[in-house]
Amino acid sequence: MSRIDETLEFMSVRIAVLTVSDTRGPDQDRSGDVLVERLQGAGHVLAARQILPDERGQIAGQLRAWCADPEIDVVISTGGTGLTGRDVTVEAHRDVYEKEIDAFGTVFTMISMQKIGTSAVQSRATGGVAGGTYLFALPGSPGACKDAWDDILAKQLDFRHRPCNFVEIFPRLDEDQRRK
Template sequence: MSRIDETLEFIPTRIAVLTVSDSRSLDEDRSGQTLVDRLTGAGHLLADRKILRDERGEIADQLRAWVADPEIDVVISTGGTGLTGRDVTVEAHRDVYEKEIDAFGTVFTIVSMQKIGTSAIQSRATGGVAGGTYLFALPGSPGACKDAWDEILSKQLDFRHRPCNFVEIMPRLDEHLRRK
């Protein structure tokens, strides 16, 4: 079973938060604020925060900019993961991914099923890696952000989490770029 190894030192990651919405402002962004509160409360650093419209190209461009920034380790977006015509965040993420973390969406669905039952089927939460940066797309509700952070990301972004975590393999994410 998973656990925190208290003999190890916590390593903070630098996380950018992106809210995808045609209608929210920073003051009204409860989902983004939920993520900011949780990540900073856990000891991580807020590297950047933005709100963008549901425009695939703009979202992908912002993700690429953050992937290229050596001061950002993780990007978490909220919003635009549903099934309606304007929900293009998942497609924008996949435009950027080098590798998809297939099990992230599966585990998120399992967590969601416990909270909202079969309504979890409407989420297309996803995760991936590009340029040595982790990227996660979460639904736009504060509850979904809370669940994803509390049940998945807080553990996988904690170096002390055992048996394994995302932070310990972070230095190797871009090793293919260093091979000769």
């Protein structure tokens, strides 16, 4: 079963938070605030934070810029994962991914089912890797951000988490690039 190995030293991760919204400004970004509070509370570093409109090209461009930044290890976006015409965050993420973490969306749906029942099918949370950087797209509600952080990301972004975690394979995420 999963556990934290207290004999290992905690390693902080540098995380960028992107809120995708046509209507929210910094004062209304409750979901972004939840993510910042949780990641800093866990001992990680907020490397960058931005709000962008639901525009696929802008979102993908920001994701690519952060993936190219050696000071950012992980990008978490919130918003734009629904089913409406303006919800393009998932498509923008997939434009950038080199590899998709298929089980991330599945596990998020399982967790959401426990909280909101069949309404969980309306979310398209996703995760992937590009340029040695982890990318996660979460729904735009504070509750969904709490669930994703508390039940998935807090554990997987903790080097001490056993039997495995995302942090321990950071050095290998871009090994295919180094061989060329």
